[in-house]
Amino acid sequence: MYINIHTHQSHKSGVWSIQNMHDNFEVANSLFNYSVGIHPWYINENTISNDFEKMKLARNKINVLAIGECGLDRICKTSFELQKAVFIRHIQWANEIAKPIIIHCVKAHEDILALLKDYQCLVPVIFHGFNNKESIANKIIKAGHYLSFGNAILFPSNEIAFNHIPLDKIFLETDDSDHTIEAIYEQAGRIKNISLEQLNLQIKKNTKKVFNLNVL
Numbered sequence: 001m002y003i004n005i006h007t008h009q010s011h012k013s014g015v016w017s018i019q020n021m022h023d024n025f026e027v028a029n030s031l032f033n034y035s036v037g038i039h040p041w042y043i044n045e046n047t048i049s050n051d052f053e054k055m056k057l058a059r060n061k062i063n064v065l066a067i068g069e070c071g072l073d074r075i076c077k078t079s080f081e082l083q084k085a086v087f088i089r090h091i092q093w094a095n096e097i098a099k100p101i102i103i104h105c106v107k108a109h110e111d112i113l114a115l116l117k118d119y120q121c122l123v124p125v126i127f128h129g130f131n132n133k134e135s136i137a138n139k140i141i142k143a144g145h146y147l148s149f150g151n152a153i154l155f156p157s158n159e160i161a162f163n164h165i166p167l168d169k170i171f172l173e174t175d176d177s178d179h180t181i182e183a184i185y186e187q188a189g190r191i192k193n194i195s196l197e198q199l200n201l202q203i204k205k206n207t208k209k210v211f212n213l214n215v216l
C-alpha cells in the first residue's frame with residue numbers, strides 16, 4: 001500500500017492518503033483522512049476568526065489527522081506579520097488537540113523554526129513539498145522535525161538532499177501535482193537504492209509513529 005501524506009485530490013484506491021482541505025468541508029467523506037488548515041495564500045484578515053471556527057467545527061465531523069497545510073510564504077501577497085499570527089494560532093490549536101502539523105514553507109524556514117520553538121510546539125511537524133538545500137534539510141531535522149518530498153525528487157537537482165536524509169525522517173506526497181504517488185515512491189527507492197518493499201515498510205512505520213496510529 002502506498003502512503004500519500006499530502007494531496008489536494010480526493011481518495012484513490014490502493015493509496016492511504018491525507019487530503020488537504022481549507023474549506024468546503026461538507027464534501028469530506030467520513031471514510032477518509034484529512035488535514036485542515038489555512039494556507040498563507042488564503043488568509044483573509046476579515047474572515048480568519050470565522051474560518052478557524054469553521055475548521056474547528058469540521059474537525060468534529062471528519063477524520064482530521066493533521067493540522068495544515070499552514071506556515072509562512074515570503075513570496076505571497078498576504079502580509080508576513082499576519083501570516084505569522086495565523087501560523088501561531090495553528091501551532092496552539094495543534095498542541096491543544098495533539099495533532100501533527102503539515103507545514104507550507106517558502107523562503108521562511110528560519111522564521112518557522114523559531115516560531116515552533118518560541119510557541120513550544122509539542123506535536124510532530126512535517127515540512128511538506130521539500131525542495132531545498134541539504135543544509136536547510138539538516139537544520140529542520142536537527143530541530144526534530146520531518147520532511148515530505150513530492151515531485152521535486154523527480155528532478156536531479158533535488159536528489160542529493162533527498163539521498164542524505166535519514167529514512168525515518170521521510171514522507172512522500174503528490175501535493176497538487178499530476179504525478180502518481182507510485183512514481184514518487186519508485187524514484188525515492190531508486191535514489192535511496194532500496195527496494196520498494198523496504199521503502200513501503202519504512203514510510204508505514206513513520207506514518208504510524210507521527211500520526212499515532214495503531215493500524216494502517
Ligand SMILES: [Zn+2]
Nearest residue numbers: 020069175176
Ligand atoms: Zn499542498
